[in-house]
Each structure stands twice: as structure tokens, then as C-alpha cells.
Amino acid sequence: MRKGIWQEFDGYQDIVEEIKVSRKLGGTIAPAMINAEEYIRQLHPDRLELCVNGIIEETPSTKTLRFVSKDNYLPPFLAGQYIALYLEVGGIRTSRPYSISSPPNQTGYYDITVKRVEQGLVSNYLLDHVNRGDDLVSSGPQGNFYFNPIIHKSTKICIAGGSGITPFMSMIREIVDCGLDRTVHLFYGNKTDEDVIFHEELTNIAKRFDNITYLPVIEDPTDDYSGACGFVTSNLIRELLGDIEDKSFFICGPQGLYEFCLPELEEMGIARRKVRQEMYGAPLNIWEYPGWPEAVNKDDIFSVKLRDGRQLEARAAEPLMVTLEKNNVVVPSLCRSGECSMCRVKILSGKVFQPAAVPVRKSDKQFGYVHSCVSYPIEDLEILI
Ligand SMILES: Cc1cc2nc3c(=O)[nH]c(=O)nc-3n(C[C@H](O)[C@H](O)[C@H](O)COP(=O)(O)OP(=O)(O)OC[C@H]3O[C@@H](n4cnc5c(N)ncnc54)[C@H](O)[C@@H]3O)c2cc1C
Ligand code: FES
Numbered sequence: 001m002r003k004g005i006w007q008e009f010d011g012y013q014d015i016v017e018e019i020k021v022s023r024k025l026g027g028t029i030a031p032a033m034i035n036a037e038e039y040i041r042q043l044h045p046d047r048l049e050l051c052v053n054g055i056i057e058e059t060p061s062t063k064t065l066r067f068v069s070k071d072n073y074l075p076p077f078l079a080g081q082y083i084a085l086y087l088e089v090g091g092i093r094t095s096r097p098y099s100i101s102s103p104p105n106q107t108g109y110y111d112i113t114v115k116r117v118e119q120g121l122v123s124n125y126l127l128d129h130v131n132r133g134d135d136l137v138s139s140g141p142q143g144n145f146y147f148n149p150i151i152h153k154s155t156k157i158c159i160a161g162g163s164g165i166t167p168f169m170s171m172i173r174e175i176v177d178c179g180l181d182r183t184v185h186l187f188y189g190n191k192t193d194e195d196v197i198f199h200e201e202l203t204n205i206a207k208r209f210d211n212i213t214y215l216p217v218i219e220d221p222t223d224d225y226s227g228a229c230g231f232v233t234s235n236l237i238r239e240l241l242g243d244i245e246d247k248s249f250f251i252c253g254p255q256g257l258y259e260f261c262l263p264e265l266e267e268m269g270i271a272r273r274k275v276r277q278e279m280y281g282a283p284l285n286i287w288e289y290p291g292w293p294e295a296v297n298k299d300d301i302f303s304v305k306l307r308d309g310r311q312l313e314a315r316a317a318e319p320l321m322v323t324l325e326k327n328n329v330v331v332p333s334l335c336r337s338g339e340c341s342m343c344r345v346k347i348l349s350g351k352v353f354q355p356a357a358v359p360v361r362k363s364d365k366q367f368g369y370v371h372s373c374v375s376y377p378i379e380d381l382e383i384l385i
Helices: 012-025 031-043 121-129 162-178 199-208 234-241 255-267 320-326 362-367
Strands: 048-059 062-069 082-089 092-099 110-115 135-138 155-161 183-190 212-218 248-252 275-277 301-305 311-315 344-349 369-371 381-384
Touching: 048 110, 062 121, 082 110, 082 121, 092 110, 092 121, 092 162, 092 320, 110 121, 110 162, 155 162, 155 255, 162 183, 162 199, 162 212, 162 248, 183 234, 199 212, 212 234, 234 255, 248 255, 255 275, 301 320, 311 320, 362 369
Parallel strands: 155 183, 155 248, 183 212, 248 275, 301 381
Antiparallel strands: 048 062, 048 135, 062 110, 082 092, 082 135, 301 311, 344 369, 344 381
16 A cells, blocks of 8 residues: 555544544544443443332232333343342342343333242342332343344243243233244243233233243142143143244243253253253252262351451351342342352352352453352352452
8 A cells, every 4th residue: 555645535634633632632532432432331331220110910929010210211121131120128238130021112111020039038128118109220131031033943932930931021022012023832830820920911912923822830720720730841842832843942930940841851852051041040959959068068157258357157058149248248240140240259268169050261260259149158268359
């Protein structure tokens, strides 16, 4: 190229002047960059200021909270994603992820649908103490439990349990609202027929749309119930669908659902890596996991020393993050399931137990970082946050 040819380009002098001004005043030379940064911040905000605009009683144990934005703007999301609510309950500053149950085409609000967990800190607070007009803070939409047309087949077999219906509700609502060319076969397991969330809406959708089928499956039905009973088994899926070729599998719900249904899918020849599985919190019975040291009892207490000299008491069966939160030490968090890596802390001495499936980066392993939401003390610890 001829030397100095760029000096002949249109606008060259303007750019030179802008660079001069920028160097002198320390500003950016590209106003467009500011717009791009602002745009990215709007798409992926760290925090959302929300207000409860409505509360819908779904079942005796479940409510939908409808949030609108206090800034009149909610970032777009993909059906299946979640927000993490940040709140203080009983003096403990904590967070909990909740899938958005409203569809992404509904841009005016986010719905989350919360099911009561016995003794649960946040679910009980949200159900019993949050009212219309209350303000809450959340993360922006997060997570990768969504339909990806490059990877997934347009026909999905979805298995939900209890409150795990919420991401599927968002997906199904989007499909029918927007007329998307996708098919969903939904199997939805619950303890009793009274626990089934969105039953009427799902029944109506399945009646109206050929591309949505819906089968509730009840473990312990009342006398009035006449549908499928028991659990979502491979036989049930085969009976209803016959051929499972060319279909993608999605599953979301409490731990028991995975423990039962994943082996059932394997029995049908579906490898685990082919099943899109939503994380659903820290393991409930960590001491039953492979690799848990026999010598450690779930109720053993270990000490956790912080860099500021404080010494905390930690129960072996409780995630390190929960111990920290109970002691007013807040670690950044989103998924609370070991996936997002927001909650990493460095173990300076001592050992924690982390389930083998937790996706820890090689460099984190090398330098002693763990995901505190799914790490359990099995020795006295010294940590760096
Ligand atoms: C990505 C993601 C999306 C989620 N979406 C939803 C949703 O749409 N609706 C919803 O209701 N929940 C959802 N959850 C679960 C939610 O984040 C909380 O874990 C749940 O509300 C319980 O919180 P808690 O503070 O009441 O219970 P905690 O005080 O955290 O726990 C109390 C006890 O219950 C156990 N426990 C915790 N979670 C569950 C559970 N889900 N089922 C049974 N036992 C449990 C704990 O191990 C503990 O023993 C989601 C979780 C994840 C990771
Ligand atoms: S909060 Fe996501 S890995 Fe711990």
C-alpha cells in the first residue's frame, strides 16, 4: 500500500482532531463506544430495581409475583432464564435464583412463580411477607437453560417436577404467543394433583395447539384424580410418543426428579450429556454423594477463619456460602448451584468437599478456588474471599 494513503481518506482530519482533543481532555474518541457500552449495560445489567405489581395465587403452596421495573425498562431474556433476587431475610443478606415464568415477548413485566419449601428462608418470606407495591432488587436475566436452534431439535421432550415447571411455562407461552415452529411434549410430575401449577392454562393450551402436549403425572393422587399416576418413566414417555428420534430432552425440578428420571432416560438410550438439565440449587444430602469422606459426619462442626481474623463455625452439611451469609459475610452469587462461578473463594488451608460434577476451571483448581455455594467444609478452613 502507498505510504500515508490513509491521509487521503474522507474524515481523516476530523479523526486526527478528535484524537488531539481526546488526548488533551482524556475523553473517549468514539461517542459510539459510549453508546455501545450503555447498550451492553442495558442488555446485561448487574442489578434491576423491581416493584411487585401483582400477586397471583396459583396453588395453596405457590404464588406468582409479577415484577415491573422501577426504571421503566426490563432487559430482554431467553425463555428458560432466571433472575437472582437479592434480599435480606431475618437479618441475613442472601439471594435466590428464580426462573422467569412469563414469556420473553411480554416485555412489560417479569413473573416468577415461587413454591413454598418447608423451613425455607426465602420462599416463605416471598410468599408470606411480600406484598403488592414492595420493592425488590434482582440480577439481570441469567443462565443457559434455553432452546438453542443450532444445537436443539425443534421437537422437545420436557420433564418438569414441582416448581421446575417455570422455565417451561415461559418457553410454552412464547411458542403459542408468537406462533413459533416448535413442538413441546411436557411431562409434569407432582406429589399430589393439588400441587400442579398452571394446570388449567396448560390444559387449555394443549387443547388449542397441536404442537403442545401436556401430561401431568401424580405420585400420590386424591380420590377425584383420574390421570396418569406414579412417576415420569421411560415406559410412559414411549407409550405417549413412540418414537423419540430427532427430539431434544430438557429437564428441570428438584433433586429427586433428576435422581429418578435421568436413569430412566438412560434406559431409553439417551446419554446424560444429551439431556439439557437446569441446575436447581445445592445438593440436599451432600453426605450421600460419591466421594464424601466416611470419617466426616454431616453434623460435624469445623472452624472457618477469615482474613480479618474472624473465626466462624461451619456445619459439614451446609454450603460454605450459607455459613458465610449467616455470619453477615456476603459473597457474590447468582445460580447457587455451582454453575456460574460468581461465588468463588480461595481455600488457604483445610479441605472442602465439592461434588465431582461442579464445573471448576483448571486454573481455579490449581490455585485453590472453590465455588462456595456447593462447597462443604470437611476440615478446619482458612479462606480468602
Ligand atoms: C436456576 C434456578 C431456578 C429456580 N427457579 C425456581 C422457581 O421458578 N420457583 C421456585 O419456587 N424455586 C426455584 N428455584 C429454587 C429457589 O432458588 C430456592 O432454592 C427455593 O425457593 C428454596 O429457597 P428457600 O430459601 O426457601 O430454602 P432454603 O432456606 O435455601 O432451604 C431450606 C431447606 O430446603 C432445602 N431446599 C432448598 N431448595 C429446595 C427445593 N427447591 N426443593 C426442596 N427442598 C429445597 C434446603 O436444602 C434446605 O434443607 C430455582 C433454583 C435455581 C437454581
Ligand atoms: S453462585 Fe453460581 S457457582 Fe456459586
